[in-house]
Amino acid sequence: MSFIAINDLVKKLINKSEPKKNNLKNGKIYVKIKRQDDINSKPYYQEFLIPYKEHMNVIMILMYIRENPVDIDGNEVKPVAFEASCLEEVCGSCTMVINGKPRQACSTLIDNLEQPIIIEPLSKFKVIRDLIVDRSKMFEGLKKVRAWVDIDGTYDKGPGPTYSQEIQQIRYSLSRCMTCGACLEVCPQYNDITNFVGPYALAQAYLFNLHPISKNFEKHRLNYLISKEGIANCGNAQLCVQVCPKSIPITDAIAELNNSITKYLLSLLTR
Ligand code: SF4
Ligand code: FES
Structure with missing residues (x-):
């Protein structure tokens, strides 16, 4: 078996062991997000309840909060800043720590996550704001x-x-x-x-x-x-x-x- 096949197999086994729980809180997704207002300020956590829909990914949660920036206690808060581009696990820009594991928010499905879903920025980089880091x-x-x-040039050099x-x-x-x-x-x-x-x-x-x-x-x-x-x-x-x-x-x-x-x-x- 080639080493490419072995790596794919390891990944499949890891994904298989992912908990498939959907313990909604009163029918809503319960999310805790680590926030930081700017590069010099202290981080803090905010909690949100998001209406559940089938096949949601983490980006959909963040987009919902951007449109409805209200925390679990009904307080209006600043929308959560995050990065995303391709939305198909190709660019890597949406990488964040979700339930303790670094993953892409666009390819991480809510149905595969235990709740509360804890979303944090990558810890090995400087945080610019909320979930945006300087990579x-x-x-x-x-x-x-x-x-x-x-x-050594932009001209055609042949095959x-x-x-x-x-x-x-x-x-x-x-x-x-x-x-x-x-x-x-x-x-x-x-x-x-x-x-x-x-x-x-x-x-x-x-x-x-x-x-x-x-x-x-x-x-x-x-x-x-x-x-x-x-x-x-x-x-x-x-x-x-x-x-x-x-x-x-x-x-x-x-x-x-x-x-x-x-x-x-x-x-x-x-x-
Ligand atoms: S940067 Fe991302 S894609 Fe590249 S080797 Fe590391 S984990 Fe894999
Ligand atoms: S948006 Fe590109 S990897 Fe998620």
């Missing part, structure tokens, strides 16, 4: 591993180099990362003490090392990955693969990178 450090991480294919179906399959599985930040939320090693770049960036480094053109910068990536922000910070907790909504084979990528780093360091010693 720009993820893009800084992608820059550090040169997560792109260099081109690029070909590579095997097997590599295509691995690259496709890695390319589905949407920089949602879920893997960082659960990674015990991703914190201000370690300065670890994080699992998603390692997976992207491997993705671009496998590309026939971008492979030219493999040495640059490996040099970064042996720095204090790099791969040695990984404690192999493997929580990243459990929460990744796109089943990115992160730990397999880390193992492959470790192999490449060992070979690279040996080559330096024997030069």
